[in-house]
Amino acid sequence: MNQFLKISLSYFAIASLVAFIFRDNAAQAVSGAMELMGGASALLFFMTFTFVCLGLIGNAILQTKAPRDTVVDAFKATIATAFFQAAFMISKTTMPYIIPFYADPFFARIDEFLHLGTAPWVIAHDWGRFLPTDKLAGVYLYGWMWPAILLPITLATLDSNPDRVRRMMLLYVSAWIVVGNIMALSGMSAGPIFYDRLYGGDQFALLPASFAPIGPNMEAIRSTQESLWITYVDLDQVNGTGISAFPSVHLSVATLTAIYVYERWRYTLPIVLVGVAAILYMSVYTGYHYAVDGYVSIAFILGLWLYLRRRDQSAVQYA
Known part of the structure; x- marks a missing residue:
């Protein structure tokens, strides 16, 4: 976790520097991100304590990791995660100051081309008549959020395979920074x-008009979408996580999570595939993303994982 801590602190410093270069309200944006993470710190440390307890018990039974290493790694992962997420908030809200939104018409045309002339959200809403959309909205809201934030702490406390931990941490950093910042800047778009x-x-x-049914989870998504727009227009993106569609961090993190679960428990493959499909479907159904946003994220993370796994297997073979 030492490397992740260094990356997180560097990421935060670079994101803050870029904010001060490109925006007038950089100080407010940086302090706002820190306040948001500070407000979540109690829950974050509680979850870390829970994972540490589980890790200590599991490692004691399996004799895979020393207790001190579990505690130290968990502490580093928690601090690193807080700075990492704050840095991402700053970066995402700063991106429109660097490159304004311009690529939505292109992605909308690509979406229709890939789906034989029909916008994917139309297809998703047709399917929504037969699917439990509000329950799937809950998966989109909460099933994604926990692994997105807690995966480093999980790896620090509950995984004693150093090769797998390094591989997953590289995927995790790439899912946020490469997909969420670097690739996003190459195709700045706001989403349907x-x-x-x-x-x-x-x-x-007709997209928001055809949401059905509007249950509590879909209502939470609609409220968040309106809050994002108000933050973008009226608050100049001082607070919040910002607007950015291409590519989808939801799908990059969901794919990474599915890969990790699959690596540890191969029999879960059907379950994790359904999970990724649910996130992809809801990302289009809610209008947060074009379908191509998810396709690119899945392909990137999957391709990077295949490369890293082959590299690690080759290293073992020729060691």
Whole structure:
């Protein structure tokens, strides 16, 4: 976890520096991100304590990791995660200051081309008549959030395979920084739900109108979408996690989580595939993302994992 801590602190420093270069309200943005993470620190440390207890018990039974190493790694992972997530908030809200939104029309056309002339959200809403969309919205909201934040702590406390931990941490960093920042800057887009507000017209006017049913989870998503827009327009992105569609961090993290679970328990493959499919479906159904956003994220993380796994296997073979 030493390397992850160094990366997180560097990421935070670079994100803050870039914010001060490109935006007038950088100090507010940085302090806002730190306040958000500070408010979540009690829950984060409680979860860390829980994982440490589980790790100490499991490692004692299996005799795989010294108790001191478990505690120290967990502490480093928690501090690193807090700085890492704060850095991502700063980076994501700063990106429109670097490159304004421009790529939505391109991605909308790509989406229709890939789906034989029909916008994917239309297909998703047709399917929504037969699917438990509000329950799937709960998976999209909460099933994604926990591994997105807690995976480093999980690896620090409950995984004693150093090769797998290094491989997953590299995937984790790539899922956020490469996908969420570097690739996102190459195709700055806001997503279908915000398309008409940014570019004018009514190309996606029927998207929010055809959400059904609007249960508590979908209501939470709609409320979040409106809050993101208000933050973007009125608060100048001082607070919040910002708007950015391409590629999908939801799908990069979901794919990474599925890969990790599959590596540890191969029989879970059908379950993790359904999980990724649910996140992909809801990302399109809610209008947060174009379908291509998810396709690119899944392909990138899967390709990087295959490369890293082959590299690690080769290293073992020729050691």
